[in-house]
Each structure stands twice: as C-alpha cells, then as structure tokens.
Amino acid sequence: MRAAIENLPASRIREVANAGIGRADVLAFWFGESDEPTPAFVRDAAAESLRQGETFYSHNLGLPELRAAIAAYASGLHRSIAAERIAVTSSGVNALMIAMQALAGAGDEVVVVVPVWPNLPAQPAILGAAVKRFALGVQGGAWTLDLDALLATVTRRTRVLLVNAPNNPTGWTLTRPEQQAILEHCRRTGTWIVADEVYERIWFGDGPAAPSFADIAEPDDRLVIAHSFSKSFLMTGWRLGWLAVPESLIPAIGKLIEFNTSCAPVFVQRGALAALAQADEFVPGLVERLRLCRDTLLPRLAGLPGVSVAVPQGGLYAFLRVAGEDDSLVFAKRLVAEAGLGLAPGSAFGDEAEGWLRWCFASRDPARLVQGVERLARGLGL
Numbered sequence: 001m002r003a004a005i006e007n008l009p010a011s012r013i014r015e016v017a018n019a020g021i022g023r024a025d026v027l028a029f030w031f032g033e034s035d036e037p038t039p040a041f042v043r044d045a046a047a048e049s050l051r052q053g054e055t056f057y058s059h060n061l062g063l064p065e066l067r068a069a070i071a072a073y074a075s076g077l078h079r080s081i082a083a084e085r086i087a088v089t090s091s092g093v094n095a096l097m098i099a100m101q102a103l104a105g106a107g108d109e110v111v112v113v114v115p116v117w118p119n120l121p122a123q124p125a126i127l128g129a130a131v132k133r134f135a136l137g138v139q140g141g142a143w144t145l146d147l148d149a150l151l152a153t154v155t156r157r158t159r160v161l162l163v164n165a166p167n168n169p170t171g172w173t174l175t176r177p178e179q180q181a182i183l184e185h186c187r188r189t190g191t192w193i194v195a196d197e198v199y200e201r202i203w204f205g206d207g208p209a210a211p212s213f214a215d216i217a218e219p220d221d222r223l224v225i226a227h228s229f230s231k232s233f234l235m236t237g238w239r240l241g242w243l244a245v246p247e248s249l250i251p252a253i254g255k256l257i258e259f260n261t262s263c264a265p266v267f268v269q270r271g272a273l274a275a276l277a278q279a280d281e282f283v284p285g286l287v288e289r290l291r292l293c294r295d296t297l298l299p300r301l302a303g304l305p306g307v308s309v310a311v312p313q314g315g316l317y318a319f320l321r322v323a324g325e326d327d328s329l330v331f332a333k334r335l336v337a338e339a340g341l342g343l344a345p346g347s348a349f350g351d352e353a354e355g356w357l358r359w360c361f362a363s364r365d366p367a368r369l370v371q372g373v374e375r376l377a378r379g380l381g382l
Ligand SMILES: Cc1ncc(COP(=O)(O)O)c(C=O)c1O
Pocket: 032, 091, 092, 093, 094, 117, 164, 167, 168, 196, 198, 227, 228, 229, 230, 236, 239, 240, 241
C-alpha cells in the first residue's frame, strides 16, 4: 500500500461513535446531519424517476436540465453563472476530490485553512501533494483569521488554497473583504482557490447565503467552488453535489468524473431538480428551524460554568471548550460512557482543535438539545 494511504488517520468521530454502538440510550450529536429526513417532494420525484425506469448511465457532467437548474439557482444567489460551468458530482466530498485531482498532484503545495472537516486535507495527501496547514486563531472563544499571515503563507509555490467557510467544525466564516483580499492575492500568486461552500445556505446572518467567492470572482478566475445537496436540502444519504468552475476546466472535470463514478444516478438528479424547484419555499424554513436549534443550544451551553462557546453565524455546529478538559478524545469517550452524550472530539479536525468538542445542533426536536445539555452538565458533575 502507498505510504500516503497508510498514514491517513482513522476518523476519531467514528472512534467515539463506536464506543456508543449498541447503546440506545446515547443522545448522539456527533455526525454532521439532521435527524429530519429529506422532504417528501424530493423523495417522490426520485421514486417517480425509478418507476419510469430511469436506471441507466447518463451524462458525465450531469443532466443538462439539472446543470441549467443549478446555474439558475446559483445565479439567484450570486453573480450570474452559465450552466456550462457547472458539473454535477456524486456528493460534495466527491466534488472536492475531483477538483483536487484536477489541480494538485505529487509535489504540489496545497495550503489548507484549519481546523476543518478531515476529508479536506486528506484528499490532497492521498494524491501525494504537500499539505501545509494554516491555523485559524482563537479570540474570546471565537475562531478568527489572521489574514496577513494567511496571505504570507500562500506564495507562488502554492498550487491550491483550500478553504471551507462557513466552517465545519468551528462555525467561522469568511467576510467579504477577506474574500476579496484572498482572491486578489491568489490572482497575483497564480494559486487556485478551492472554496468549500457546502454550508452557504445554512446561514444565520443577513441575506439568503453566506458571503461567497461567487459574489466577487470573474468567470475565468482560478476558482473552484464545491457544493452539496446534503445540507441545504437534507439529502446527506443521496450523495449529490456540484462544482462551479471556469469553463476551461470543464473538459478535465468531465474526464475525471468518467474515471471516478462516470455519472451521478439519474433518479437522484431528478430528486435534486425537485429540490431546486422548491428551494425558495424550503430552504428559508429549514434555516429558521436550525436557527431555533442554535438558539436553544448556545445560551444553555454558554451558561454552564467552565464552558466557552461562540455563536456560529453559519453551519450546523456549536464548537465548545470545557476548562480543564484538554484531551478531547478521552473526554468525548467519557461523555458517552458516563453521561450518554455523543459529541465529536475536536482532535478529529486536527491538532489545532485539540481540547474542543463539536456538537451538531440540527434536530427536528430542540428538546433533544435541552436534554443533551442536561447530560453534559451531569457529565461535568454540575
Ligand atoms: C465542510 C464539508 N464539506 C463537504 C462536505 C461533504 O458533503 P457531502 O459529501 O455529503 O455532499 C461536508 C459534509 O459533512 C462538510 O462538512
């Protein structure tokens, strides 16, 4: 086996979850998804497609009507984008992998802003690229970006800058001026930006979406944006996402899709078409339900002695620290064993997040969150 693969760390979230296997009494908030199923109108569209016998291979880049619908949806949120710049992928994580396969290989330097969902730095590492981690800082319990330090790290040697905002796990987001500065800098250094914006609609600030590179970039900028149907449409199990890229990159992306998955399933794409057709009705309601979850959880966590947590502007997660608990894996396992509470250890997202815990607050029932906080309090001996 290649050393790069052997050296990949196993998921620490799974390690904690495995400790709770078979225990129905554990209240689990460790994975990044809601317990609310995909809306019925999306499921119905996919079921109808299957009934119609749409069970065949299809276009590498996605159904033309889905590419057009994604372009129209994205154009409603950001600068106008042509359908020819959209590639449909089999999940957000597949979109990110294909982007990385197109852009970085052995010896290339990839700068990744961390802490972050571990799949992001793993992908360039799998491809043999040299991964340079750039750490966010912490001020008053909130994660912050030292923009000048980031720009000093990204040089002409940097092939790709990989950044996820709104960020999993920290809840940190990029501001418009920061995006502008990063874009201008990367134009100068010739660096590609791979922006993971899968949480752009899970946004509690002003407007319908978090600040996006798609608001400011030109069509031919070296910019790839990765998206997913998982979060905004409660479609985690469907495995569908997309890439927005400069048109010149599309032939390469098409080839890579051919060699990875060949195409996304047609019935899944039919579900996505239904989701986009009702996005204006569905997404704002989802965000309001998630806002209620966030606003149920955060003040209760902040009210516990020794707990520090910042209110996230976007994403599905509260990222917290408990004074005196510096080994997050040990602490998370103890919370499962002794309090029946399932959280993700910060160290799953890199050494930079050691001592922190991630709590996914997406739930149909905010009362579960209240119960979870009671268990945390019990686990802390309060
Ligand atoms: C930051 C980030 N990017 C991408 C993804 C990929 O989402 P999916 O593969 O479900 O589309 C996730 C999923 O948790 C994520 O947290």
